[in-house]
Amino acid sequence: MVTVEAAVVLLAVVLVLAGCLWGLAVGDSQLRVDDAAGLAARAAARGEADDRVRAVALSAAPDGARVVVERSQSSVAVTVVRTVTGPGLLGRLSTTVRRRAVAAREDAVVAVSP
Template identity: 50%
Template sequence: MRPSESAGRSERVGPRGRHRNPFRCRCRARGDSGYVTAETAVVIPVLVALAALLVWGLMAGAAQVRCVDAARAGAREAARSGETAAAVQAARAAAPGGAEVSVERSGGMVRVRVTVPLPRFPVPLGSEADALDEAALESGASGPGTPEGGAGP
């Protein structure tokens, strides 16, 4: 066609000078590339939150193990020395920061509880350990009715 013949028609020319087909699908040309950006904008915060949750879980597990170790150390020290202050000091040395330590004595048993308060972890963490109070057993063994007490058979 000559330019003089196409005076009544509008000619569609593509970017390279070729004629474009007006019936061709232009779906790809309209912006599918934006989907990748939108998906990335959603996925990255989810991955960051998942990583933070995993790190928090590891920290909570480590704090629970430290609570168990602290309760055992406190019960062991209370059974050996018989002093509550020494047991609390031994438990606090092994416990995670901010942990609460309590020592209870009943009969010949010592119970040490170590707990981590809720603001640090949203779930309660803690442990308790029991031990025989050796000091109470030794003082009870040397009482009346035993050979060391002098009233034995």
């Protein structure tokens, strides 16, 4: 009887630990995606080429991240997206973390009315 109870408790502990590890992985990915989007938006605002902006984002982002750069006349937006899958037994679970950072272009002409 004690063996069955110990097995159930051990399984529960393993599942809780796996869930905690997945939560840490998601949090880490979100922080890295936030940093990557901000760095890339600042690089794009300075007038860097899209390839360079993507390289800046991917150097700070976690592996497997995707980067989208959008430019308008007055601003640039960089979106960094990554899907995080669960560890071990939670491998079928996944969540997507994303961050969109927008910055004003430094070379943009802004009209100011008196």
